[in-house]
Amino acid sequence: MIAxxxxxxxxxxxxxAVDGVSLRIEVGExxxxxxxxxxxxxxxxxxxxxxxxxxEGRVLVDGVDAATLRVAELAAKVGLAFQDPDRQIFSGKVRxxxxxxxxxxxxxxxxxxxxxxxxxxxxxxxxxxxANPYDLGYSRRKLLALASILAMRTPVVxxxxxxxxxxxxxxxxxxxxxxxxxxxxxxxxxxxxxxAFVAESFERVVVMREGRVILDGTxxxxxxxxxxxxxxxxxxxxxxxxRVGARMGLGATPTEASLVAALAGRAGATDRASxxxxx
Amino acid sequence: xxxxxxVSYRYAGYAKSVLQDVDLTLADGEIxxxxxxxxxxxSTLCLVAAGLAPASIKGALTGTLTIDGEPxxxxxxxELASRVVVGFQNPNTQRSGIxxxxxxxxxxxxxxLGLDVPEIVERTRTAMALLRIEAIQLRDPARLSGGQAxxxxxxxxxAMRPRHVILDEPTAQLDPAGTRLVGDALRQLAAGGxxxxxxxxxxxxxxxxxxxIVAIDGGRIALDGxxxxxxxxxxxxxxxxxxxxxxxxxxxxxEAGVDARTAASAAAAMVAVA
Numbered sequence: 001m002i003a004x005x006x007x008x009x010x011x012x013x014x015x016x017a018v019d020g021v022s023l024r025i026e027v028g029e030x031x032x033x034x035x036x037x038x039x040x041x042x043x044x045x046x047x048x049x050x051x052x053x054x055x056e057g058r059v060l061v062d063g064v065d066a067a068t069l070r071v072a073e074l075a076a077k078v079g080l081a082f083q084d085p086d087r088q089i090f091s092g093k094v095r096x097x098x099x100x101x102x103x104x105x106x107x108x109x110x111x112x113x114x115x116x117x118x119x120x121x122x123x124x125x126x127x128x129x130x131a132n133p134y135d136l137g138y139s140r141r142k143l144l145a146l147a148s149i150l151a152m153r154t155p156v157v158x159x160x161x162x163x164x165x166x167x168x169x170x171x172x173x174x175x176x177x178x179x180x181x182x183x184x185x186x187x188x189x190x191x192x193x194x195x196a197f198v199a200e201s202f203e204r205v206v207v208m209r210e211g212r213v214i215l216d217g218t219x220x221x222x223x224x225x226x227x228x229x230x231x232x233x234x235x236x237x238x239x240x241x242x243r244v245g246a247r248m249g250l251g252a253t254p255t256e257a258s259l260v261a262a263l264a265g266r267a268g269a270t271d272r273a274s275x276x277x278x279x
Numbered sequence: 280x281x282x283x284x285x286v287s288y289r290y291a292g293y294a295k296s297v298l299q300d301v302d303l304t305l306a307d308g309e310i311x312x313x314x315x316x317x318x319x320x321x322s323t324l325c326l327v328a329a330g331l332a333p334a335s336i337k338g339a340l341t342g343t344l345t346i347d348g349e350p351x352x353x354x355x356x357x358e359l360a361s362r363v364v365v366g367f368q369n370p371n372t373q374r375s376g377i378x379x380x381x382x383x384x385x386x387x388x389x390x391x392l393g394l395d396v397p398e399i400v401e402r403t404r405t406a407m408a409l410l411r412i413e414a415i416q417l418r419d420p421a422r423l424s425g426g427q428a429x430x431x432x433x434x435x436x437x438a439m440r441p442r443h444v445i446l447d448e449p450t451a452q453l454d455p456a457g458t459r460l461v462g463d464a465l466r467q468l469a470a471g472g473x474x475x476x477x478x479x480x481x482x483x484x485x486x487x488x489x490x491x492i493v494a495i496d497g498g499r500i501a502l503d504g505x506x507x508x509x510x511x512x513x514x515x516x517x518x519x520x521x522x523x524x525x526x527x528x529x530x531x532x533x534e535a536g537v538d539a540r541t542a543a544s545a546a547a548a549m550v551a552v553a
């Protein structure tokens with residue numbers, strides 16, 4: 001469980017990137033954080049694993065104030081995959097890159113191998129185990145950075161823009177990884193600009209603007225017409241199914257599946273109505 | 280006009296060609312979208328179309344690159360830069376590293392074209408205004424967010440007022456608002472006669488700005504045609520390319536087998552909210 005209490009973060013130079021955020025993320029929740037570039041999303045999540053320390057307020061991880069924990073202790077609880085994989089990757093071989101995290105955490109040698117294999121398989125990189133990370137294209141380096149976090153098997157996984165630069169198969173792969181983590185009861189927090197991905201893969205959406213949380217709810221709530229004004233204030237557009245559903249008076253339909261179900265329901269109702277009219 | 284004819288490219292030290300027998304023409308004022316699965320050769324095609332491969336990134340090129348009727352074989356990078364500019368996938372690759380402020384970074388391109396100072400200043404201001412980055416013009420270009428760095432890199436290209444522009448995933452790190460700004464800026468550039476090639480995964484962006492789409496797979500052109508046709512082509516999915524959300528949604532509605540009247544009103548709603 002992560003509890004953020006009245007968090008403020010001011011960077012040297014005076015930028016107030018996070019300006020009073022309170023938030024509880026329960027064990028096993030899948031939470032997407034959305035908002036404009038510079039709205040404080042990355043700054044917020046970097047407090048979860050101690051990369052940044054609060055200017056004011058506090059962050060509790062499993063009930064313990066993160067400020068009292070060492071970075072190594074936090075790293076065992078919260079894994080964070082960076083937006084830019086090249087800030088994370090340093091090893092000359094894919095396999096040793098992924099093995100670094102578990103090894104560093106003191107995982108027994110005979111268990112590191114199986115963790116690495118599992119993480120590489122989940123990221124679709126089993127065939128690249130012996131490659132040099134820098135011989136992989138950007139999209140696969142990004143999946144590699146994700147695999148390195150998976151291998152640590154942290155209870156909380158934070159992904160900063162996991163789908164950027166991914167093609168359709170890559171996005172599907174990331175969606176599978178999120179679903180797989182949720183099945184294992186892990187907490188997944190992801191920052192994303194991809195509203196379709198957010199609506200499909202997450203049960204909760206937190207919208208940030210200028211360092212504050214302006215909306216927090218299920219995709220159905222956050223992408224419902226009643227929230228559009230707030231979304232627009234931070235230049236976000238609801239996913240297409242939500243806009244089409246609202247236009248047709250079908251209520252909140254944030255995903256393709258929910259819109260199709262609403263359409264089928266309406267078609268059924270029309271059929272019944274016309275059936276009754278005939279009799 | 281920028282024209283690639285029968286182009287194959289093999290990087291130095293590679294056994295296999297990354298591009299094979301590619302024909303591609305960018306007419307003046309045309310915006311062409313380039314799509315393909317990861318590692319299909321999109322970035323290489325961008326580098327070859329800009330002449331940087333092989334002028335700067337070594338390898339073996341067969342076929343020809345012709346810009347406005349002139350063959351580009353053997354041209355130096357500075358000669359190429361006055362005809363075609365290229366924006367890289369990672370804006371940090373693009374950054375000069377010698378400018379202290381965003382303003383200077385954007386001004387660097389026009390400065391290198393040897394223009395008068397008032398002209399340089401005017402172009403720099405216009406490009407920054409177009410992408411709404413005036414507020415960060417005094418910031419250190421090395422200390423920007425990913426999205427801001429991307430807008431600065433694109434502003435630097437716009438300030439050169441190029442005839443031909445090649446962009447490799449120009450909006451990968453941008454939020455939806457930034458993505459729309461870039462789309463508007465590119466349309467404006469094309470309206471002035473510039474030809475553009477944009478490699479992108481965001482087919483929603485391409486759907487709005489491109490007149491033509493080229494899909495590549497395994498280094499070869501797989502599809503080439505009007506944007507509407509290619510983006511709705513069922514073969515796109517098999518190539519690992521995500522169709523625009525309106526195409527995906529229409530397909531989901533069709534597959535669900537709702538009655539024709541409901542499907543038609545859904546289609547009308549999709550047009551209305553676009």
